[in-house]
Amino acid sequence: MGGDHGPSVTLPACQAFLAAHPDAELLLVGRAEALAPAQGWARCRIVAAEEVVEMDDPVEVALRRKKDSSMRVAIAQLRASGEQPAAAHACVSAGNTGALMAVSRYLLKTLEGIDRPAIATVLPNERDRYTTVLDLGANVDCTAEHLLQFAVMGAALVTAVEGTAQPSVGLLNIGEEVIKGSETIKRAGERLREAGERGLLNFHGNVEGNDIFKGTTHVVVCDGFVGNVLLKSSEGLAAMLTSFIKQEFTRSAYAKLAALVALPVLRHFKHRVDHRRYNGAALLGLRGLVFKSHGSADAFAFEQALNRAYDAARHRLLDRVHEGIREILTAMPAAPDDTVAEPQPA
Amino acid sequence: MGGDHGPSVTLPACQAFLAAHPDAELLLVGRAEALAPAQGWARCRIVAAEEVVEMDDPVEVALRRKKDSSMRVAIAQLRASGEQPAAAHACVSAGNTGALMAVSRYLLKTLEGIDRPAIATVLPNERDRYTTVLDLGANVDCTAEHLLQFAVMGAALVTAVEGTAQPSVGLLNIGEEVIKGSETIKRAGERLREAGERGLLNFHGNVEGNDIFKGTTHVVVCDGFVGNVLLKSSEGLAAMLTSFIKQEFTRSAYAKLAALVALPVLRHFKHRVDHRRYNGAALLGLRGLVFKSHGSADAFAFEQALNRAYDAARHRLLDRVHEGIREILTAMPAAPDDTVAEPQPA
DSSP states (O other), X not given: OOXXXXXXXXXXXXXXXXXXOTTOOEEEEEOTTTTGGGTTOTTEEEEEOXXXXXXXXXXXXXXXXXXXXXXXXXXXXXXXXXXXXXXXXXXXXXXXXXXXXXXXXHHHOBOTTOSSOEEEEEEEOTTXXXXXXXXXXXXXXXXXXXXXXXXXXXXXXXXXXXXXXXXXEEEEOSSSSTTOSOHHHHHHHHHHHHXXXXXXXXXXXXXXXXXXXXXXXXXXXXXXXXXXXXXXXXXXXXXXXXXXXXXXXXXXXXXXXXXXXXXXXXXXXXXXXXXXXGOOEEEESBSSEEEEOOTTOOHHHHHHHHHHHHHHHHTTHHHHHHHHHHHHHHHSOOOGGGSOOOOOBO | OOTTTTHHHHHHHHXXXXXXXXXXXXXXXXXXXXXXXXXXXXXXXXXEOOBOOOTTOOHHIIXXXXXXXXXXXXXXXXXXXXXXXXXXXXXXXXXXXXXXXXXXHHHHOBOTTOSSOEEEEEEEOTTXXXXXXXXXXXXXXXOHHHHHHHHHHHHHHHHHHHOOSSOEEEEEOXXXXXXXXXXXXXXXXXXXXXXXXXXXXXXEXXXXXXXXXXXXXXXXXXXXXXXXXXXXXXXXXXXXXXXXXXXXXXXXXXXXXXXXXXXXXXXXXXXXXXXGGGOXXXXXXXXXXXXXXXXXXXXHHHHHHHHHHHHHHHTTHHHHHXXXXXXXXXXXXXXXXXXXXXXXXX
């Protein structure tokens, strides 16, 4: 039901997803009448939920008032109850991010040893691959321990979804040298290096903002404030450049002609940087797989979010995160002072 | 002497600058033999300095060992001594940023009431204007008071260099609502709102990463960690997109033909986003005007840094910053707890 377009986008995406994945089953959660077009689809069941969390609903409304929301019912499908296994392996929503995180935390709880869940997304890089970045806004302040946990979770995500065996991890900083950054970042660097030396993680070292788009490492970890600014400023810069290119190619009769000639080339370029291709952020650290599609996603983009959730479930992302965190906790218990600072929710 | 290219870039830039500004005088500081081509230029004097701070010299070397470096001697030209007025109104360097800030702080000291100097640069925006962003890496942690001071200094810079009377200021955050962000950011928002209500500042409110490139406000303030990540990731994204466009336009014979046809359009686009046009970051909060050119600047870019320094000096940037800070300190003295957290140098 969520996102800017609701079922007019999500239903066609689900149909395409089902066609492409003959072993997949879908539970569609929402208002029966809105989901009626899906009635009778093979490997698809409609789960009724009368309420909808609106894009601008405060977290409290999603959490306390709309108890029969499609978001909440969908997330609840991930919970086993007693002998009954969970109805679904993963949940995908295009709804309100803050509400999705809050309801997921409330219903699913965090994995043992995880202080705070994180949001991970991918950004394109010069190597024509993706760089996974986390956290993107779930936690405005982070301790060194949180950043270490983000590294473990991000690496597990890349292994599960992209099949990379030992994904490299970079710590986002303002210089490559270990003496750079705040006390928290320096301490995080020490913990990450230790994890690297113990073979628990493929830690590359500090990386800088440009390394994300160079593709220096598979994973880049940062606190949610920095990650959010980074993501939104990148979106803003890309939007500005796109608008400038459009303006230039419509500025004169000659420019319009040039645009016609250059169209196949520009299309190829556009495809290459098409953010719809990597839609689907992962909420990591929960006892269930929750993926967040961009609210403005079209059917193609929403299908990619479904694909990412499907790959994550099929390649046991939840177990991988759980195992990774358990290894770290056992081998490298946190010093008391690393867990003192209590960050605030975004 | 500084930057990747030294006098082969800076001398032609100085020559062009002198030609364009008949009332300007230049002191060229560096090795006599390197600056020999400038001998005999009108309105230009060579000040000998035997040593050079290398781009990879640690700050300590610039500060304690190379006491006759061109950087140090150039900055010293900004100091009045006894009855003797300062020899120069502004200093421009393409050298090592960390060293430039450290030597400037040491020789010039900060203005009264300024805890920490900041580095401000401009980024292009969709309105075909510039957004001034600070801090860009001088201070990894900032208190609310620092962010307030950055706002005052950034506004003074925009007024001096761009002639905007009441530049609007945004506080970089992860949402527009006042409840967003860390405790420091929320406190900074309160202080900035208060300054706005008192008419000391044109405070717009919180802005997000994309607002920088939308041009929502003239000035955006953030701590140096966030600013540095933002700047470097934007550079990285721009570099990636440029390289993709180049690759696409050389991929095939047809693409190369299309490139020829589209060349005038692409040139216009390139000019519009040419970062050389806005080269020249300001070191603000010091008792002297110091500008930092990008190390990789060519002659055109270095000339822009000279232009910015010239405009800043001509329009009394130093006095404006001083007055702005004095007003704020008088009208809104800092609460003791706002100045407690002592940030670390980058």
